[in-house]
Amino acid sequence: MDYFTRKENTLFAEECRVADLAKTYGTPLYIYSRATIERHWHAFDDAAGDQPHLICYAVKANSNLAILNLLARLGSGFDIVSKGELARVLAAGGDAAKVVFSGVGKKSDEIRYALEQGIYCFNVESAPELARINRVAGELGVKAPVSLRVNPDVDAGTHPYISTGLKENKFGISIGDAEALYVKADQMPHLEVKGIDCHIGSQLTELTPFLDALDRVLVLINKLAAKGITLSHLDVGGGLGVCYRDETPPHPKEYARALAEKLAGYDLTLLYEPGRAIMANAGILVTEVEYLKTNQGRHFAIVDGAMNDLLRPSLYQSWQEIIPVEQRRDVDELSYDVVGPVCETGDFLGKGRLLAIKAGDLLAVRSAGAYGFTMSSNYNSRPRAAEVLADKDTCHLIRKRESLAQLWQGESILP
Numbered sequence: 001m002d003y004f005t006r007k008e009n010t011l012f013a014e015e016c017r018v019a020d021l022a023k024t025y026g027t028p029l030y031i032y033s034r035a036t037i038e039r040h041w042h043a044f045d046d047a048a049g050d051q052p053h054l055i056c057y058a059v060k061a062n063s064n065l066a067i068l069n070l071l072a073r074l075g076s077g078f079d080i081v082s083k084g085e086l087a088r089v090l091a092a093g094g095d096a097a098k099v100v101f102s103g104v105g106k107k108s109d110e111i112r113y114a115l116e117q118g119i120y121c122f123n124v125e126s127a128p129e130l131a132r133i134n135r136v137a138g139e140l141g142v143k144a145p146v147s148l149r150v151n152p153d154v155d156a157g158t159h160p161y162i163s164t165g166l167k168e169n170k171f172g173i174s175i176g177d178a179e180a181l182y183v184k185a186d187q188m189p190h191l192e193v194k195g196i197d198c199h200i201g202s203q204l205t206e207l208t209p210f211l212d213a214l215d216r217v218l219v220l221i222n223k224l225a226a227k228g229i230t231l232s233h234l235d236v237g238g239g240l241g242v243c244y245r246d247e248t249p250p251h252p253k254e255y256a257r258a259l260a261e262k263l264a265g266y267d268l269t270l271l272y273e274p275g276r277a278i279m280a281n282a283g284i285l286v287t288e289v290e291y292l293k294t295n296q297g298r299h300f301a302i303v304d305g306a307m308n309d310l311l312r313p314s315l316y317q318s319w320q321e322i323i324p325v326e327q328r329r330d331v332d333e334l335s336y337d338v339v340g341p342v343c344e345t346g347d348f349l350g351k352g353r354l355l356a357i358k359a360g361d362l363l364a365v366r367s368a369g370a371y372g373f374t375m376s377s378n379y380n381s382r383p384r385a386a387e388v389l390a391d392k393d394t395c396h397l398i399r400k401r402e403s404l405a406q407l408w409q410g411e412s413i414l415p
């Protein structure tokens, strides 16, 4: 079921008319659907079934407080990669005891903060990080719960910028080194070895890489068990892909079933860290066409949304569907490059899109709920977009559009 549908030629977000929202809140505007977010979260939770599990939503995908709060209300845990993300989770009413802390560069003060808040586990990405966590926990007089994020050297088959499980990637601990490091961790006085973690990349559309990685992880789990190191959880990371165009990623149910087959006989709590699969198709970015122009036969739709609002097309040349909010039949379709006002040639939201549009029309960029707003910036001194959440026939402003004064907040002029 799609909660962004067209009725009588005009696009709706749940039961809210997108054109009305654009008028009320201005453009560019992120619009999310509550029902979609909740359905996607439940898809993971239901898929895991009776198996002990925790869904730790990857905050980096979309960290708006209202969204974190919705997920916290469902009982979600969270995967964080910074002190700021943990602070957001707590501000949104999330439970620290359901938080896993990933990331290759955890600073001492971030580790201290996470320990003080009582997080569930650190996903440790290197030997020096392990030593640092042990030291900080010692200073606080506590034992830090840890799991090692192993890098299995498996090709996730995704864009090179979002592949994380190859030996040339900066992420995780080489699986060949992990056994020895577990033995060390087990002997460190201020650590409690809890689990193992493996996240090989994002936007995976096949199960095979996940399962190949799991095979390697299970070999390690068995070796550790033989050494008397028993793990209580397995964190399979995030990475399940979504349909942007014509991809056919596995459903969480299919994924969970395949994992369950491999995990029969193991007594492990399963952690998932989905981000994109929950949020991408729960959001759109609405933008207004400012000008249409033709340069040497090439048609451009210049819109008020740009790479600073939605970076994915520029950064990964990723394709996201662009549709008119209101369809018109009084002009012919042309192939447009949909570009923003930012002074970069790489500033585009889509290229070669067949659209029947006039200046002043609204366009919706679909699948923009994940890695949209969170990757936005103020480049070209552009205030960041407003965000709203549609909930049936009501729409809530969940982030005001930035003001000009906010752009230079904290800056000062020499006396």
Ligand SMILES: Cc1ncc(COP(=O)(O)O)c(C=O)c1O
Residues within 6 Å of the ligand: 058, 061, 079, 102, 103, 199, 201, 202, 203, 237, 238, 239, 240, 273, 274, 275, 276, 277
């Ligand atoms: C450690 C970790 N967990 C979870 C995620 C979420 O990934 P996705 O949004 O593909 O589900 C990421 C991002 O790729 C990540 O780096």
Ligand SMILES: N[C@@H](CCCC[NH3+])C(=O)O
Residues within 6 Å of the ligand: 060, 162, 202, 203, 312, 370, 371, 375
């Ligand atoms: N930002 C990326 C995904 C990165 C995942 C973070 N580990 C995207 O938009 O596709």
